Amino acid sequence: MLKLEMHTVGLIALTTCLLIGLSEADEWEFPEDFKFGVATSAYQIEGGWDADGKSVSVWDRITHTTPNFVQDGSNGDIACDSYHKWEEDVTMLKDLGVHYYRFSLAWTRILSGGYTSTVNEAGVAYYNKLIDKLLENGIEPVVTLYHWDMPQKISTLGGVTNNVWVDIFTNYARTAFERFGDRVKTWITFNEPNIICHYFHSVLGSLQPDYPNGVIEYLCTYNLLKAHAETYHIYDREFRHKQEGKVGITLNFEWSEPASDSPEDVAAAERRRQFDFGLFANPIINFDFPKVVVDRVAERSKLEDFPRSRLPQFTFAEKLNVKGTYDFLGLNHYTTWLVSDDEEPSLDQSGFYIDTKVARQQDPAWEKTAVDDNRVVPWGLRKALNWIKTTYGNPDIFITECGHSDLTASLNDDRRTNFYKTYLNATLEAILEDGVKVKAFMAWSLMDNFEWNKGYLVKFGIYRVNFTDPERPRTIKDSGTYYKEVISTRRI
Numbered sequence: 128m129l130k131l132e133m134h135t136v137g138l139i140a141l142t143t144c145l146l147i148g149l150s151e152a153d154e155w156e157f158p159e160d161f162k163f164g165v166a167t168s169a170y171q172i173e174g175g176w177d178a179d180g181k182s183v184s185v186w187d188r189i190t191h192t193t194p195n196f197v198q199d200g201s202n203g204d205i206a207c208d209s210y211h212k213w214e215e216d217v218t219m220l221k222d223l224g225v226h227y228y229r230f231s232l233a234w235t236r237i238l239s240g241g242y243t244s245t246v247n248e249a250g251v252a253y254y255n256k257l258i259d260k261l262l263e264n265g266i267e268p269v270v271t272l273y274h275w276d277m278p279q280k281i282s283t284l285g286g287v288t289n290n291v292w293v294d295i296f297t298n299y300a301r302t303a304f305e306r307f308g309d310r311v312k313t314w315i316t317f318n319e320p321n322i323i324c325h326y327f328h329s330v331l332g333s334l335q336p337d338y339p340n341g342v343i344e345y346l347c348t349y350n351l352l353k354a355h356a357e358t359y360h361i362y363d364r365e366f367r368h369k370q371e372g373k374v375g376i377t378l379n380f381e382w383s384e385p386a387s388d389s390p391e392d393v394a395a396a397e398r399r400r401q402f403d404f405g406l407f408a409n410p411i412i413n414f415d416f417p418k419v420v421v422d423r424v425a426e427r428s429k430l431e432d433f434p435r436s437r438l439p440q441f442t443f444a445e446k447l448n449v450k451g452t453y454d455f456l457g458l459n460h461y462t463t464w465l466v467s468d469d470e471e472p473s474l475d476q477s478g479f480y481i482d483t484k485v486a487r488q489q490d491p492a493w494e495k496t497a498v499d500d501n502r503v504v505p506w507g508l509r510k511a512l513n514w515i516k517t518t519y520g521n522p523d524i525f526i527t528e529c530g531h532s533d534l535t536a537s538l539n540d541d542r543r544t545n546f547y548k549t550y551l552n553a554t555l556e557a558i559l560e561d562g563v564k565v566k567a568f569m570a571w572s573l574m575d576n577f578e579w580n581k582g583y584l585v586k587f588g589i590y591r592v593n594f595t596d597p598e599r600p601r602t603i604k605d606s607g608t609y610y611k612e613v614i615s616t617r618r619i
């Protein structure tokens with residue numbers, strides 16, 4: 128009798144365990160409203176650099192005048208030739224089963240004059256065809272207005288640092304809303320402002336190389352935020368009631384983990400997060416630039432003998448105007464750093480990275496990728512998502528880029544597959560266990576493309592593109608097949 132009872136208890140326990148296990152497994156899937164996508168950008172895939180009335184962008188110019196600026200001496204003149212092969216791109220998207228396709232508009236195709244009202248109808252027609260075809264196939268366009276290919280004419284005027292930049296940019300943004308907003312419901316104003324202001328204005332230094340970078344970088348930050356906010360308000364005032372879309376911004380964020388438990392390193396890691404992400408997110412979501420950044424730039428500016436902080440101050444009215452200008456937050460995430468406090472850098476250098484006063488390194492045990500220092504650290508994504516949740520009151524987050532690079536273009540790209548497996552799992556943990564409101568994941572990238580100053584050497588695609596063939600044939604990689612399965616099962 129006793130024996131039988133024990134047996135029964137055991138059976139009940141086993142069944143319960145199995146049931147719990149089963150239901151947990153059942154729940155370990157992406158929520159119903161979660162959307163999957165892939166991302167690209169105009170200069171990186173389109174080609175057709177001077178087709179049908181398109182004007183010259185800064186990337187056309189720099190690659191044509193300074194070919195060694197790009198590691199393999201290449202350019203985006205033809206790239207993946209999506210200007211001609213867009214239908215094939217849509218077929219690939221359809222086959223993957225994605226809900227979203229994130230691409231960017233080439234400003235130079237739409238307003239060849241950069242800052243004029245004359246619309247280049249051929250450029251508009253190109254995007255109209257693409258958008259219509261996407262919608263016909265049940266794929267929602269997610270459109271970035273500015274993904275780094277500034278009209279050369281605007282750059283010559285000083286680009287983002289020009290006094291009339293807000294007007295210049297919003298003139299373009301309004302044109303895009305007018306022409307495409309009846310069908311495009313998700314807009315991103317800027318892709319990675321951190322790179323726009325702190326990389327392009329310092330490393331490229333193509334604007335005014337003699338001007339102190341540390342001044343230009345923050346002037347760019349300040350003007351870019353004002354243009355973002357004004358674009359949002361224009362959408363609100365003139366378009367939202369009839370178009371009912373969403374407007375956000377995409378910020379890049381490499382996670383900063385303290386290198387040790389020392390209070391100095393913990394503070395340094397937080398400082399670096401505020402410089403990288405808070406500088407843009409805080410004015411938009413909370414209020415004004417983050418205090419730690421304001422204080423630090425003021426301190427360093429004083430040491431550098433500037434009469435006032437190099438970081439411009441928003442007026443109270445401007446702070447109010449920028450606050451709340453987002454319907455979602457776009458996040459591009461690739462990697463993680465171990466951050467420690469640094470000594471005050473010598474005074475012969477100036478700029479954003481100097482201002483942060485941190486030293487960064489990566490654990491050599493972390494898996495490397497083809498991009499230096501883009502090591503694979505999935506837990507960093509989960510931490511970054513949680514930090515955003517707590518620092519900004521749990522906003523809706525769209526992961527607008529996340530991806531893995533190699534040099535081989537091999538179709539058997541196991542490392543990329545594993546990257547997606549682990550980063551998607553980190554995303555799922557953040558959603559299901561931590562309550563972060565991640566609403567979408569967009570893989571970078573749909574296909575191998577022009578990776579800026581690395582040219583075609585570095586591959587991020589889940590489709591391979593053969594760049595030596597004039598037809599630019601595309602072939603799905605194993606990671607693409609894996610991603611397709613995740614999308615259809617909503618499981619990793």
Ligand code: NOJ
Pocket residue numbers: 168171318319459528571578579587
């Ligand atoms: C971020 C940029 O938005 C994209 O253009 C670039 O190709 C990827 N990161 C990979 O480096």
